Structure formats: structure tokens, C-alpha cells
Amino acid sequence: MVLVLVNLILILSCIVGISQSQLQVGFYADTCPDVESIVNGVVRDAFLSNSNTAPVLLRLHFHDCFVQGCDGSILIDNGPNAERHAFAHQGVGGFEVIERAKAQLEAVCPGVVSCSDIVALAARDAIALANGPAYQVPTGRRDGSVSDVSMANNMPGVSDSIEQLKAKFSQKGLSDQDLVVLTAAHTIGTTACFFMTDRLYNFFPSGGSDPSINSEFLPELKSMCPQNGDVNVRIPIDRGSGQTFDNQILQNIRSGAAVLESDARLYDDEATRSVVDSYFDALSPLFGPLFETDFVNSIVKMGQIDVQTGTQGEVRRVCGSFN
Numbered sequence: 409m410v411l412v413l414v415n416l417i418l419i420l421s422c423i424v425g426i427s428q429s430q431l432q433v434g435f436y437a438d439t440c441p442d443v444e445s446i447v448n449g450v451v452r453d454a455f456l457s458n459s460n461t462a463p464v465l466l467r468l469h470f471h472d473c474f475v476q477g478c479d480g481s482i483l484i485d486n487g488p489n490a491e492r493h494a495f496a497h498q499g500v501g502g503f504e505v506i507e508r509a510k511a512q513l514e515a516v517c518p519g520v521v522s523c524s525d526i527v528a529l530a531a532r533d534a535i536a537l538a539n540g541p542a543y544q545v546p547t548g549r550r551d552g553s554v555s556d557v558s559m560a561n562n563m564p565g566v567s568d569s570i571e572q573l574k575a576k577f578s579q580k581g582l583s584d585q586d587l588v589v590l591t592a593a594h595t596i597g598t599t600a601c602f603f604m605t606d607r608l609y610n611f612f613p614s615g616g617s618d619p620s621i622n623s624e625f626l627p628e629l630k631s632m633c634p635q636n637g638d639v640n641v642r643i644p645i646d647r648g649s650g651q652t653f654d655n656q657i658l659q660n661i662r663s664g665a666a667v668l669e670s671d672a673r674l675y676d677d678e679a680t681r682s683v684v685d686s687y688f689d690a691l692s693p694l695f696g697p698l699f700e701t702d703f704v705n706s707i708v709k710m711g712q713i714d715v716q717t718g719t720q721g722e723v724r725r726v727c728g729s730f731n
Contacts, residue, residue, distance in 0.1 A: 431546035431712060435525075440517035443547075447526055450509040451533040459651065462534040463597025464502040469531035469711070470593065471500050472524065474580065475560045477714025479552030480524035483727040486555065494560030499600065503728065506530060510727045523727035524549040528711045535707075538596045540653030541700040546708065550721030553730060566603045570673040570680060580713050586706040588658070588674055588683040589699065593707075595649060595657040598642040599668060601633035607669045609635050620672050622664030629667070643667065655699040658684050 436443045454461040472482040475491060483503060484490050492500070506526050513521045525547045536542045564576050577587040608630055611618045617626055625647070632643045644650030645667045646657040657671065661684055666672035674680045686692065687699045722731050 431548040431715060431717065433544045433546050435546070435548040436517075436521060440513065440520045442516060443513060443521050443525075444529060446512050446516070447509045447529045448533045450505060450512060451530050452537065454505045454508075455534065455537045459538075460597070461502065461505065462538040462653075463593075464500075465505060465527075465530045465534040466593055467597065468500055468502040468506070469527050469707075470590070471497055471560075471563065472527050473710050473713045474563055474576075476552055476554065477716070478524050478528060478549055478711055479714070479716055479721060480522065480527060480549075480724070480727060481552045481555045481559075483523055483527070484555035484730065485728040486730070489557050491555040491557055491560055494557045494563075496560045496563035496565065502530070506727050510724075514725060519723055519725065522549050522551045522721075522723045524551050524715075526727070531707070535653055538651070538653040540596075541704050543704040543708065545711065548715075548717050550716040550718070551724045551727075552716060552721050555730075564670065566599075566668050566670045567606065568670055568673070570677040573670060573673060574677070574680070580710075582706070582710065582713075584677075584679045585683050585702065586709060588680050589703045589706045590710060591671055591674060592655060592657050592699070592703065594645040594668065594671060595653055595655070596651065597645055598650070599645050600639060601637065601641045601643065602639040603668065604629065604633045604643075605635075605639060608633060618669060618672065620664055620675070621666075625663075625665040645671070655687050658687055658699070662688070 451461070451465065468482065472478055472480060475481060481491050482497065482500065483492070483506060485492060491497070492503075506523060509526050509530065510523060513526070528545050528547070528549070532543060532545050562576060564573055568576070573587060574584060577583070582590070606612070607618045609617065621629065633641065647660050647665050647667065649656035657666070660666050661671055661675050674684055686697050692698070724731055
């Protein structure tokens with residue numbers, strides 16, 4: 409009898425563990441039914457004031473999930489050792505949009521909606537505003553209780569080789585296809601010339617420019633980021649389609665017109681190159697794969713990296729501070 413009870417307890421505990429580890433669409437249906445409309449309204453207002461809000465919020469979601477999982481750790485601002493001050497996070501923004509949404513949610517359903525869920529919902533709404541795909545976001549994340557600048561040391565970087573990029577994504581449970589389509593999120597947004605200097609003027613190992621840059625595109629890049637020029641000047645990452653969420657950036661990669669070195673590296677590897685090419689097959693529009701569908705699958709998958717659920721973590725009252 410005792411053995412039966414022990415086994416029953418173990419089974420129940422496993423079921424509880426599984427249920428707590430899973431996010432679900434409509435998690436706040438009973439506890440905060442207006443959560444999605446409130447977040448959407450805040451994001452829309454921010455976007456109407458500044459269209460750059462879309463790539464900023466998308467990048468915030470990516471950077472949050474790649475360090476300790478999607479737990480809102482990047483939002484904490486408790487001094488110079490906070491994660492958000494990591495070199496790998498430089499240029500990441502959108503914190504004020506998340507705080508604005510959090511304040512409105514606290515007014516109607518205090519202590520219910522996590523900051524990490526707000527980040528995921530805000531990214532989704534930002535993508536839609538940039539003419540990207542609409543999709544449902546599984547929610548139920550809890551906010552983490554650790555924010556450490558050193559934990560962002562292994563973020564994917566613009567100068568990473570394709571081997572490094574594949575390894576970093578694999579460590580997060582993401583496939584080569586996920587790497588390609590999530591990198592294609594660079595279809596919206598800008599980068600600083602600071603990240604272009606070595607690629608244009610001191611490319612390893614022989615110096616000069618990255619030989620993978622299309623010879624017709626190279627003068628254009630150099631004119632936007634001249635040698636010894638202002639490294640803070642920002643340029644579109646997606647040549648020809650920097651304001652619209654589409655797969656143009658993958659076409660740029662194919663033609664040697666990728667702006668970022670890490671984007672260009674996707675064409676160095678047989679596996680990732682085949683994923684890039686697959687979206688331009690003559691039969692792709694009829695029989696797939698479809699870029700937008702694959703992107704949605706990958707970003708939803710990314711949004712579940714090492715999430716805290718159930719009784720784990722906390723629901724912060726203010727996103728920039730632990731309770």
C-alpha cells in the first residue's frame with residue numbers, strides 16, 4: 409500500500425512538473441483577460457511615434473531569451489553589474505515600452521502578468537506592425553531572480569563564424585533552420601557602423617574587406633560607413649527593405665549583399681545555405697517552405713527557452729527591479 413502511494417505521488421508530481429513547464433495560449437484568460445489588448449495598445453502607440461520600435465522590441469525578446477532563458481532578466485537595472493549593461497547587449501532598447509505596458513497592467517490586474525510575457529507579446533505585436541505575420545503567443549512565463557552582466561558573454565556576435573553561430577543556437581535547442589529564420593529578423597532595423605569597421609577595412613586574416621561582399625555592394629557600404637568616419641551612424645541591415653518584415657534579407661545574403669558579417673556567414677555552410685535557398689525555389693510559393701510560417705514556428709520555439717513557470721521565479725511589480 410505504501411509503495412502504491414509513493415508511486416502515485418511520483419506520478420502526480422511528474423504531471424505537475426510537466427504542466428508547470430508548459431506555456432499555453434490564453435494563460436491569462438481568467439486572471440487578466442485584457443492583457444493582449446493592453447500590450448498591443450502600448451506597442452502600437454510607441455510604433456506610431458517611432459517606427460524603429462518594431463525592430464527594437466523584437467531584438468529585446470531575442471536578447472532576453474538567449475541569456476538564462478526568457479525570464480525578463482535583461483530588464484533589470486540594479487547597477488553596473490546588471491545583465492542589461494553587457495557589451496553583447498549594447499544598443500538593446502525598448503525597456504520604457506515594456507515598463508509602460510507593465511504599469512497599465514498593474515493598474516487593472518496587479519501582480520498577475522509577468523514582465524517576460526510582456527516582452528514576448530510586445531515582440532509579436534511589433535512584428536505585425538512591420539507587416540510581418542500575426543501569431544499566437546503561449547504565455548505563463550515567470551520572471552527570473554538573477555541578472556548578471558557576465559551571463560551575457562556567450563551571446564551570438566556579428567563576427568562569429570558559422571560554426572560558432574550554429575553551436576550557440578544548438579545550445580539553446582535551436583536548429584540550423586531556426587538559426588536562419590531568426591537571423592532573418594534582421595529584415596527590420598538598423599546597425600551602427602561600429603559593427604562594420606573590421607568587415608570593411610580590417611577583415612581577418614588578411615586585412616582589407618570581407619571578400620564575400622558583392623563587389624557592386626562594397627562601395628555602397630563603404631560610402632555609408634567611411635573609414636575613420638562616425639561609427640555611431642546607423643544604416644539599414646536589410647538592403648532595399650529595411651522597414652518591412654519579409655525575406656528580402658535572405659535574398660541579400662544569397663547575392664553577397666548582406667550588411668552584417670554574421671548574416672553573410674549563413675551562406676558559408678551547406679546546411680544553412682540550403683535553408684536560405686529553399687525559400688527561393690521556383691515551387692516554394694506553392695509547396696513550401698513558407699518563410700513566414702517557419703519564422704513563427706522558430707520565434708515561438710525561441711520564446712520557450714528555459715522558461716520559468718508555475719511557482720518558479722516571480723511576477724515583478726516593476727520590470728526593472730526584483731520584488
